[in-house]
Amino acid sequence: MLGRTHIAIGILLALLLLPFISVPSKLLFVALVAFGSLLPDVDHENSKINKVIPVTRWIPKLFKHRGFFHSIFPVIIIYGVFWYFNERFIGLSLAFGYLTHLFSDSLTRMGVNFLHPVSTWHMRGPIETGTIFETAIFIGVLVGIGAKLVF
Numbered sequence: 001m002l003g004r005t006h007i008a009i010g011i012l013l014a015l016l017l018l019p020f021i022s023v024p025s026k027l028l029f030v031a032l033v034a035f036g037s038l039l040p041d042v043d044h045e046n047s048k049i050n051k052v053i054p055v056t057r058w059i060p061k062l063f064k065h066r067g068f069f070h071s072i073f074p075v076i077i078i079y080g081v082f083w084y085f086n087e088r089f090i091g092l093s094l095a096f097g098y099l100t101h102l103f104s105d106s107l108t109r110m111g112v113n114f115l116h117p118v119s120t121w122h123m124r125g126p127i128e129t130g131t132i133f134e135t136a137i138f139i140g141v142l143v144g145i146g147a148k149l150v151f
């Protein structure tokens, strides 16, 4: 899935979650979720995150796309590190954003192996990355964000 679709889905899910949680800053929460929603694609050379933060560009050379970085293990590591440094809000926000990415990728044909490398089972869906179908989802999610902000 494209970076823009991941950011949009992350923002929409963050907005939907906001009424049920208490956070120090709603804006910071949404921003951290949006950033977290880009993180799994550090394992892809041409991803948005690798264009924004060039220091992670070595990762695709060592890790295959949708392997370890598209499993739940980095989510646990990210949350654990921020929990250790007593920054639970940041850790939870980034972890939630990361999970929104894994969830949206699991709707694509390529799918996601949440337990890589422990298991080989992929959760898959009907969406093909970069197609008109994905663009339609992107626009639908934007409309959802707009509706959530207005109502």
Ligand SMILES: [Zn+2]
Binding pocket: 001, 040, 041, 070, 101, 105
């Ligand atoms: Zn991905």
